[in-house]
Amino acid sequence: MKFSQRLYEKVLPIWESNHNHPFVKGMGNGTLEKDKFRFYMIQDYLYLIEYAKVFALGAVKATDLHTMGRFAALLNSTLNEEMELHRQYAKKFGITTEELEEAKPSPTTLAYTHYMLHVSQNGTLAELVSALLPCMWSYWEIGKDLKKIEGASEHEFYGEWITMYASDEFGQLATWCIELIDELSEGKSESELVKLEEIFLNTTRFEYMFWDMAYKETMWPTNE
Numbered sequence: 001m002k003f004s005q006r007l008y009e010k011v012l013p014i015w016e017s018n019h020n021h022p023f024v025k026g027m028g029n030g031t032l033e034k035d036k037f038r039f040y041m042i043q044d045y046l047y048l049i050e051y052a053k054v055f056a057l058g059a060v061k062a063t064d065l066h067t068m069g070r071f072a073a074l075l076n077s078t079l080n081e082e083m084e085l086h087r088q089y090a091k092k093f094g095i096t097t098e099e100l101e102e103a104k105p106s107p108t109t110l111a112y113t114h115y116m117l118h119v120s121q122n123g124t125l126a127e128l129v130s131a132l133l134p135c136m137w138s139y140w141e142i143g144k145d146l147k148k149i150e151g152a153s154e155h156e157f158y159g160e161w162i163t164m165y166a167s168d169e170f171g172q173l174a175t176w177c178i179e180l181i182d183e184l185s186e187g188k189s190e191s192e193l194v195k196l197e198e199i200f201l202n203t204t205r206f207e208y209m210f211w212d213m214a215y216k217e218t219m220w221p222t223n224e
């Protein structure tokens with residue numbers, strides 16, 4: 001069995017909870033309250049700034065030019081395509097550039113991005129890829145799933161989101177990360193594989209928490 005398949009089976013129940021989460025369901029059927037999406041967009045923008053750095057660290061840790069080039073492409077597409085979607089959404093939702101730039105990360109955004117960066121800075125390339133893979137892979141799965149719903153990808157607010165994450169371009173980037181983890185995990189000992197699995201599980205858990213944080217608009221429990 002490919003290692004990516006083992007990872008997939010390990011976290012399948014969490015992925016099913018993602019697909020059934022009211023935030024994701026609400027984007028699919030168009031009933032999600034705009035304020036929740038607005039909150040999500042701001043937090044996701046902050047998330048992507050840190051996430052992009054994981055790709056930059058991937059380029060640093062790569063041991064061949066081909067892999068280095070792929071990480072450079074992922075960094076470019078995150079900064080200039082994916083975040084452009086967010087900037088367009090910000091305009092549409094009346095979020096000013098200042099509001100975006102001055103926004104503070106929620107506890108979940110902070111914990112998730114710091115965990116990813118911690119693994120990326122201190123771990124091997126395989127560990128870095130294990131940390132980022134649930135992001136790419138689960139969004140692609142959600143995008144494809146929501147696109148099947150009639151009219152969802154033409155929805156006034158959530159259509160563009162669905163179209164981007166269901167796209168072949170995004171799918172190709174996700175597929176490359178899946179293939180890379182299969183390559184990098186080859187020949188590793190069982191204890192190393194367990195470690196990679198643990199990292200993949202943790203960021204998968206954070207993905208669920210991110211949807212939940214957005215739905216509940218959770219910030220810090222005190223106002224100071």
Ligand SMILES: Cc1ncc(CO)c(N)n1
Pocket residue numbers: 044047048082134135136139207210
């Ligand atoms: C929280 C989160 N995970 C994954 C993606 C996909 O890049 C995203 N934009 N945000």
